[in-house]
Amino acid sequence: MDILGHFDHHGKKQNKEHFLNLIHVALADGSIDKSEIELLHKFGRKLGFTITEIDSLIDSATKSTFNPPYEFFKRFEQVYEIVKIVLADGMIDENEMRLANNFATKSGFSESEIPKLLDFLIKGIKEASDVDDLFEVYKKMRKV
Numbered sequence: 001m002d003i004l005g006h007f008d009h010h011g012k013k014q015n016k017e018h019f020l021n022l023i024h025v026a027l028a029d030g031s032i033d034k035s036e037i038e039l040l041h042k043f044g045r046k047l048g049f050t051i052t053e054i055d056s057l058i059d060s061a062t063k064s065t066f067n068p069p070y071e072f073f074k075r076f077e078q079v080y081e082i083v084k085i086v087l088a089d090g091m092i093d094e095n096e097m098r099l100a101n102n103f104a105t106k107s108g109f110s111e112s113e114i115p116k117l118l119d120f121l122i123k124g125i126k127e128a129s130d131v132d133d134l135f136e137v138y139k140k141m142r143k144v
Contacts (some may be wrong), residue, residue: 014069015048018047019040019057020061023040023061025103026039026085028093028096036089038088039085039136040085041054044057064125076131076134077135078103078123101118104118113142
């Protein structure tokens with residue numbers, strides 16, 4: 001296998017693991033409602049999965065090992081997407097927030113910054129802010 005094939009495979013594996021984490025957050029309140037399914041399909045297509053693959057992953061929803069991406073933006077973006085799933089049904093469930101908190105920890109965010117990060121993302125998503133704009137503001141907030 002050439003070196004590019006290895007990176008493509010690794011990227012696909014990371015995308016699958018991230019998508020499974022999104023599914024687990026959607027399941028945290030016991031069920032996946034229509035708005036969460038729609039959002040999962042949107043994120044799944046963005047990650048390069050077919051509709052059949054998305055449905056299969058949602059159906060199986062097996063536990064997977066998490067390997068967070070190296071890039072800070074990608075880790076931020078994944079936490080953003082997790083929080084967006086949490087908010088998809090219009091309610092913030094305690095179990096979903098616990099999973100979002102755990103996911104942020106696994107993504108390398110410090111325990112002291114996670115509450116601020118999650119609050120920042122919830123507010124930003126409710127205001128329909130773009131992930132890129134939120135990332136730029138968050139980077140500045142971290143430097144202060």
